[in-house]
Structure formats: structure tokens, C-alpha cells
Amino acid sequence: MKEAIVFSGPKVTIHDVEFPTLPSPNHLIIKVIVSGSNPKDWAIAERVPGLNQGDDIAGIVHSVGEDVTDFRPGDRVASFHEMLSPHGSFGEYAVGRADTTFHIPQNVSFEEAATIPLAAMTAALGLYQRLGLPPPWLATDQRLPLVIYGASSAVGAFAVKLATLSNIHPLICVAGGGKSFVETLIDRSKGDTIVDYRIGHEEVVTGLQNALGGNEKLKYAFDAVSDKGSFENIMQVMDHLQGKITLVLARKKYEGIPDTVDKTFTQVGRVHSSNYPGIKGEKPSVGPLGDQEFGALMYKFFERGLVKGWFRGHPFEVIPGGLQGIEGALTNLKAGKASAVKYVFRIEATEERRENHL
Structure with a gap:
């Protein structure tokens, strides 16, 4: 399968890689239809280059771990990929964790859903767990x-x-x-x-x-x-x-x-763990729940809001070329050119002729 790797610059190369395996019984593998992007995708690559930095997944469930009960193959889902771990959203298939995944209702596009996982959770953590x-x-x-x-x-x-x-x-x-x-x-x-x-x-x-x-x-x-x-x-x-x-x-x-x-x-990585590289120590959350429990709760809240219509995603711009469009989009993010818009990528738009193979 194809996967985009981000380096300092930002520079992005596209490779053929092995199909992902489930890291635990609580994970699921998702066929990525649309990937979102965030400013941290170029910023983290400045100090941790050579990773698939995509963390906003929107797609269709391919397979689930044995402890996953809320999702099954064929479901339309969005997921917040674990930052700095393998198989992010800049690829044909990505890995998500069940507690940071939510269903996409039929009235919401994959493009809109891809704007939600990282950014909306950052906002929720800041408002409720920090302030x-x-x-x-x-x-x-x-x-x-x-x-x-x-x-x-x-x-x-x-x-x-x-x-x-x-x-x-x-x-x-x-x-x-x-x-x-x-x-x-x-x-x-x-x-x-x-x-x-x-x-x-x-x-x-x-x-x-x-x-x-x-x-x-x-x-x-x-x-x-x-x-x-x-x-x-x-x-x-x-x-x-x-x-x-x-x-x-x-x-x-x-x-x-x-x-x-x-x-x-x-x-926002604290909804997965307080131990992944780059987490800075700080005071405990002021809310009654820990960040991981709060994250799981809020993704259910986002899902219900999308179904009922009182919660929506962010405006988006589809960048042409699929994975080939990532470098230009991250360059624009670094330059501060994105205003009131999220850049998203339709993975199937990636062209075979421009691959860089391992």
C-alpha cells in the first residue's frame, strides 16, 4: 500500500509499505477515504522527521481487534490516530484506537468528518479539562x-x-x-x-x-x-x-x-497517553475524568451531535493529487496561508506514476 512520509522542510515522499497489523485487541484498521491535516504535521516533522504524520482519519473499517465491540467492517468512521505511532492517515490504510473513533452518519461527508478528530478534541480538552x-x-x-x-x-x-x-x-x-x-x-x-x-x-x-x-x-x-x-x-x-x-x-x-x-x-495526544514522546508535564486535569476517559466520552458526544445536526465539522478545501498534494498543503500551513479552512486529501486521487518506492 502507499504511504506518505513527512520530513523537515516540509518534504514529503511516497512509498510502498507493508499492510498494517492490529497493534492491540482495541485497535481497528481503516481504509482511508479522506485524510485531514494540521499545522503540527509540518511542525513535528522539523524535530521528528521520517514519519507518517497524518492523524485525522475518515474512511471505512477494514478489520477490528477482538475487544472492539462498537465497530465492524464496512462502518463509516472517523478516528484520531495515535500521534507518532505507525500507520497514520497519510496512507491507503491507517490504524485507529476504538476509544478515539466515532461513526460518521450518512448526512456527513468523509471530507467534513476528516476535519474533526484532532482539532475538535483539542478544543474540548482546552475548554473543559484545562480551563x-x-x-x-x-x-x-x-x-x-x-x-x-x-x-x-x-x-x-x-x-x-x-x-x-x-x-x-x-x-x-x-x-x-x-x-x-x-x-x-x-x-x-x-x-x-x-x-x-x-x-x-x-x-x-x-x-x-x-x-x-x-x-x-x-x-x-x-x-x-x-x-x-x-x-x-x-x-x-x-x-x-x-x-x-x-x-x-x-x-x-x-x-x-x-x-x-x-x-x-x-x-491533544493526552487522550491516548500521557507518556508518548513530546508530552510536557503539567498539572492534573481540573475535570472529574482523566483525559483518556474524557476523550472517549467526547467522541461519542461529537458523533451524536453530527447525527442530530447540532455539531458540524470545519470548512475544508480538497487538495488535488491525494498523497502528492500533502507537501504543498503543509508548505502553505507553515506559511500561515490557511484561514478558516482545513486542507484534506482524497487518498484515491494519488497517482501511481509519481511514487517513490522503498
Whole structure:
């Protein structure tokens, strides 16, 4: 079967590899119809090159382990592949774990489903396991200002969608070129607003202050950017004694965030394990469940939302060429060219004539 391997650059080569085997009785093998992509696909390859970095699987179940009870061959599924493990979604077949896999209802395309596994779970972990905000099934009836920095990114947009399901308002969304998309997600009647980061750092801080109103200090922030002045701007309006911020990049020092601020990292790989390479130690989750149990619960929640129609994927762009399109897409992700869109790949579009064989 064909598989794409990502190197620093990013550079991508396509190889013939052995068909995967089930790593455990709790895994399943999935024929990949569509693979999603994420900025971490090029970023991790800078320091861990030579892997199939794809982690967003959407396809059809080929076979299941003996302990898998919720899925069977032929099912339409999406799955969050275990990061840095073999047989990711940049291949004709991939391996997923049953507890981070969910059914795709017939009204949802493989393309849409491929936008969900990694990004939506990152948003859920950040909101509920790191910031300790009320989940949708315990929606709040109190005013609860929340800044979501990078709201047009996939992670940020899913954070907006989930926060809305939790009745968290006002949502103060920081976005740029994708702000027209973010506008479709918020509710102005509940005080939600958008601050355009392109106006400059001082103006962003002023916009955040105006959105809070008066002398109110911010207590909750989800920083889906964690770079380019994002957390520094947030600190200008945050309560330094009671504030909480969660960040998506764990390999930074974050100078400028006082020790009195509750700072956590949202590392989505924790729904699989707290021991895989690259996980940074941090405080235990504030929720009643561990991250692995929470992850299994939330994928069931996403599935039900897709069936009922109150949860949807992210806007997507199908990149031509299947696996051959990955290098160009990752290059664009590295350059920051993707706004309010996820790049996805239809694996069957891969052309045989451009293979690089082992």
C-alpha cells in the first residue's frame, strides 16, 4: 500500500509499505477515504522527521481487534490516530484506537468528518479539562466572558462551537482574514464580538478591554495561537490572581505570563497517553475524568451531535493529487496561508506514476 512520509522542510515522499497489523485487541484498521491535516504535521516533522504524520482519519473499517465491540467492517468512521505511532492517515490504510473513533452518519461527508478528530478534541480538552469550564450537558446560566484567540482556526472555531453549546458568553473572538466565518458562529445578542488582530497589538488590547466593558478583568482564555503576541495581549486584560489561560504550544517558555496566572497546555495526544514522546508535564486535569476517559466520552458526544445536526465539522478545501498534494498543503500551513479552512486529501486521487518506492 502507499504511504506518505513527512520530513523537515516540509518534504514529503511516497512509498510502498507493508499492510498494517492490529497493534492491540482495541485497535481497528481503516481504509482511508479522506485524510485531514494540521499545522503540527509540518511542525513535528522539523524535530521528528521520517514519519507518517497524518492523524485525522475518515474512511471505512477494514478489520477490528477482538475487544472492539462498537465497530465492524464496512462502518463509516472517523478516528484520531495515535500521534507518532505507525500507520497514520497519510496512507491507503491507517490504524485507529476504538476509544478515539466515532461513526460518521450518512448526512456527513468523509471530507467534513476528516476535519474533526484532532482539532475538535483539542478544543474540548482546552475548554473543559484545562480551563474547567462547564460542559454542554451542564451549560451555565451565568455571564462568563471567554477570549478565544485564533477563532478562525480549526481549533479556535471548534472552541467557539463548543463554548456556545455550553452557553458561555460573551465570547470575545480574536481573528483576522477568517472573521467573516467566525461571525457565523457567534451570537451578537449575547455580547459575543470579534477583535481583528490585524489592527495591531495596542488596538487588540483596547478591543479586548472594550469587549469586557468597564474595569472587568478576564478570567478565562483559550489561546489557539500561542505565538505572535497572542498571550502577551491576553495578559494585558487578564486577572493575574484568578485568571486561567490554556495554550496549544507546549515547547515555549511563555515569558510574560505571571506565575500567579493558572497556565496549562492543551496537548491533544493526552487522550491516548500521557507518556508518548513530546508530552510536557503539567498539572492534573481540573475535570472529574482523566483525559483518556474524557476523550472517549467526547467522541461519542461529537458523533451524536453530527447525527442530530447540532455539531458540524470545519470548512475544508480538497487538495488535488491525494498523497502528492500533502507537501504543498503543509508548505502553505507553515506559511500561515490557511484561514478558516482545513486542507484534506482524497487518498484515491494519488497517482501511481509519481511514487517513490522503498
